[in-house]
Amino acid sequence: MQIEISARKRTLQGKGASRRLRGSGKVPGVIYGGENPAEAIELDHNSLYHQLKLEAFHASILSMDVEGQREPVLLRDIQMHPFKLQVLHVDFQRVDRNKKVHMKVPLHFINGEMCPGVKLSSGIVSHVLTELDVSCLPKDLPEFISVDLIDLAAGNTVHLSDLKLPEGVEVPALAKGDDLPVATIIIPRAVAAEEAAAVVAAGEIPTTVQKKEGVAKEGEKKDAGKKK
Template sequence: MKIEISADKRTLQGKGASRRLRGSGKVPAIIYGGDQEAQSIEMDHNDLYHKLKLEAFHASVLTLAVAGKKEPVLLRDIQMHPYKQQVLHVDFQRVDKNKKIHMKVPLHFINAEVAPGVKTSGGIVSHILTEVDISCLPDDLPEFISVDLAELTAGHTLHLSDLVMPKGVETVALSKGENLPVATIVIPRSVLSEEAGAEGSGAEKK
């Protein structure tokens, strides 16, 4: 998904200027990185707020247009109001398409309903990780990583090394020798109690 967002240059600085900006329906923001100086910008609050609801907005190379000039960026930080539905500030980082980036992307779990540990054993999938830190070139950045649970049995755990990564993408943890657990199947106590009861009844009949 290609996402483009617009912004204007911001000239006034300081807390007072930022408060006035927010009062007019704008959000103060900054672009940094690359071989350019950091640039202060302002964005339409409602447009930004709705785009922040998109999962891809947090894990994609975005096209940011400032006064008509477009450049690729990553969303790096968001400051939200503690109790209002209001974005207070956002940070964007410039992207060099020839340099690898580190980014956290969400995990999408599929085929949980047919996993033997769920379908046969009555277990529940426990998601140990919901996102993963990856390294890749900007053009190779995936919106998410699929985690196939079709073969997962009760008592077994899926690790990072079990994931099928897109071409050109590697997990940061694995590159450091850390094969983190991703998901496992847990058998609820109620199911275990039923099984124990059934076994006990069978033993009594004998």
């Protein structure tokens, strides 16, 4: 399902015009890239604000309708107010369906609670990466990439090379030889301390028994000497 977004052409520009635009419930923006020149636009703030809450809105090809003229675009930049829940400006890039795009795609981690590192070692899954920079044609751009942690044990790490990528999707980091870590298992200090204490306690049991046996034998020798 393609996400659609509506906008109107913006004729007045400048700080004063943008301020008045925001005061009327609109958001100034721009569309750039492709063979056409950059175009100033305005969007409805409430509609845009709710769409920005959708994960797919940030990593999908959007259908931009500017006064009846549609074209595919990607969301490239958002400027938010420092403390208000207000979008100040937004940038979109035109998409050529025959050229590869570079985009950050979110990672969805599955089976984390079932992996050996959590179930058997009481570890915690640490997400080293939460999104991944990919390169592909617009038609192959995934909304997210799944990371299956079902076999992840304590002390092991999932790397980029372990991911199952959709067809047509490439990872530039791997092409450069950077096989970055994606997720690993962390053992909490409390759990590690308990395990260490248990190992020490288990190691002391035979030592204590040997000491007791040694004391008993010495006592037997002393008693035998007294009897003689």
